[in-house]
Amino acid sequence: MKKIYLDYAATTPTDSRVVKAMLPFFTNSFGNPSSIHSFGREGKKAIEEARDKVANLIGAKSEEIIFTSGGTEADNFALKGVASANEKKGNHIITTAIEHHAVIETCKFLEKRGFEIIYLSVDRDGLVSPEDVKKAITDKTILISVMHANNEIGTIEPIKEIAKVIQEENDRRDSSLRSESPSPERNEGRQTISNKQSLLLRSKRLYFHTDAVQTAGHLPLNVDELNVDLLSISSHKLYGPQGVGALYIRKGTRIISFIHGGEQERRRRASTENVPGIVGFGRACGIAKEEMGEEAKRLISLRNRLIKGILERIEEVRFNGHPTQRLPNNVNVSIEFVEGESLLLNLDLAGIAASTGSACSSSTLEPSHVLLAIGLSPEIAHGSLRFTLGRGTTREDINYVLKILPKIVTRLRSMSPLYRKKK
Ligand SMILES: Cc1ncc(COP(=O)(O)O)c(C=O)c1O
Known part of the structure; x- marks a missing residue:
């Protein structure tokens, strides 16, 4: 795989x-x-x-x-x-x-x-x-x-x-x-x-x-x-x-x-x-000094493709962070009615490594302090995913995520009593 x-x-x-x-x-x-x-x-x-x-x-x-x-x-x-x-x-x-x-x-x-x-x-x-x-x-x-x-x-x-x-x-x-x-005079002597x-x-x-x-x-x-x-x-x-x-x-x-x-x-x-x-x-x-200019342009284009693709393909998603004043490689979204941990495990089974927050907070079940600070409820913060792109990321990788992620979300939501009640 x-x-x-x-x-x-x-x-x-x-x-x-x-x-x-x-x-x-x-x-x-x-x-x-x-x-x-x-x-x-x-x-x-x-x-x-x-x-x-x-x-x-x-x-x-x-x-x-x-x-x-x-x-x-x-x-x-x-x-x-x-x-x-x-x-x-x-x-x-x-x-x-x-x-x-x-x-x-x-x-x-x-x-x-x-x-x-x-x-x-x-x-x-x-x-x-x-x-x-x-x-x-x-x-x-x-x-x-x-x-x-x-x-x-x-x-x-x-x-x-x-x-x-x-x-x-x-x-x-x-x-x-x-x-x-x-004054200098008073310093004299x-x-x-x-x-x-x-x-x-x-x-x-x-x-x-x-x-x-x-x-x-x-x-x-x-x-x-x-x-x-x-x-x-x-x-x-x-x-x-x-x-x-x-x-x-x-x-x-x-x-x-x-x-x-x-x-x-x-x-x-x-x-x-x-x-x-x-x-x-x-x-x-x-x-980095030599290559960052070109690389940032490439990543911004891939990042925007991923953000747009997720928002178009999955309903009830909140995009986190500033729309333009943001790192070239960062995508952070909160997907309602699913747990970030379940998303991560399912993505991992499909060969995709992402994160629910910072590496350190991923090992705790506490919602991220950053997501709470931008006003997310603990429930929504729990359904958050972070994708960060880099030198090895290709357009094909992004296409693959956009193919797999909506399927995982649909499957997880079908098991969520809260989501079924809402529908
Ligand atoms: C913003 C920020 N500060 C500090 C650190 C800690 O850096 P290090 O892992 O080198 O100790 C990290 C690592 O995730 C970070 O993202």
């Missing part, structure tokens, strides 16, 4: 060009990058080349990239690191109700340690309003974390507009600090520290983090254009290996590390580096 994988948001296969780049680092070039001999130097050089490629993908400087074990660690590092480093300035953090568990659970952890967290609601399409962000900011706000695109419903958030609100708040804080600053330095030292700046795990390598990304201070990436969502990722940290961001030990990653993340993983991640970023 032909197998069709439509769960690329959960993970992507490692590109064969990436595997090829990684292989030498398991065998011949196996040195510990911290060793000063030639074996070690080879590993170190490979890591730095990979760092350049990751930085290049998002318009960052290489020294602003810290390798991690994946997207989850990058999110944890950003939130816990900034919260701990800035807790004297304030204890208020703003995020959204639709973040990945890596952010939500980290926020819950911080809440137990005395931080106040605001979980902003979203509209029916899953959009966060910059105006709501503005209203939620207080003098105690130190960090705002809003994901770039949602992994379940594919909605792309207005990061630039939110960054503008944050910039205005930072400008306001800087100017009030300046007006409180002693004391330790010479420039006004700029003094402002930096006492800066009440609030930081902006975005989880770009679902967009990096799929959409053009530039940290300066987005105007973010921290950005999380994961390798296995962009055809690199699992278990490696990165956190972009803008120079000057106050953050403390939470993995202590050796001096790796500029003392920001101890532990011997995952050299093959990092090399593969770098190669995957290089390939």
Whole structure:
């Protein structure tokens, strides 16, 4: 039986060009990058080349990239690191109700340690309003974390507009600090520290983090254009290996590390580096940078064909996420009077791999927090399906899904007493 994988948001296969780049680092070039001999130097050089490629993908400087074990660690590092480093300035953090568990659970952890967290609601399409962000900011706000695109419903958030609100708040804080600053004359005779330095030292700046795990390598990304201070990436969502990722940290961001030990990653993340993983991640970023433009166009066309086909062939279906401001590869629908789990099992029997939500929530019977946040009832949320397309997806695959899915839905609904009663 032909197998069709439509769960690329959960993970992507490692590109064969990436595997090829990684292989030498398991065998011949196996040195510990911290060793000063030639074996070690080879590993170190490979890591730095990979760092350049990751930085290049998002318009960052290489020294602003810290390798991690994946997207989850990058999110944890950003939130816990900034919260701990800035807790004297304030204890208020703003995020959204639709973040990945890596952010939500980290926020819950911080809440137990005395931080106040605001979980902003979203509209029916899953959009966060910059105006709501503005209203939620207080003098105690130190960090705002809003994901770039949602992994379940594919909605792309207005990061630039939110960054503008944050910039205005930072400008306001800087100017009030300046007006409180002693004039240069009054500083005369004391330790010479420039006004700029003094402002930096006492800066009440609030930081902006975005989880770009679902967009990096799929959409053009530039940290300066987005105007973010921290950005999380994961390798296995962009055809690199699992278990490696990165956190972009803008120079000057106050953050403390939470993995202590050796001096790796500029003392920001101890532990011997995952050299093959990092090399593969770098190669995957290089390939994505070159190919994402064409690939996104191809996927948008397949995605739209799948959405249109499902809505035409199956009645009582709700389309989830923003109609246009969405990931090129994401289709999320709620099919009434059927259980998402039954749909998944039946699709799997027909060789089609999809998901009911994020990979993590698929193993629980709780309805997805994202679907509830966009206003779905728990019953409708339970009948939701996510298809995420990728490099291996063809037009034939989409046609096959459109042939099989309506049959499965008809069969399952024929067994549903609720559906029969309604008819
Ligand atoms: C938006 C988002 N953030 C974070 C993660 C976690 O990334 P990782 O699996 O690399 O830990 C995922 C994975 O599904 C994700 O989709």
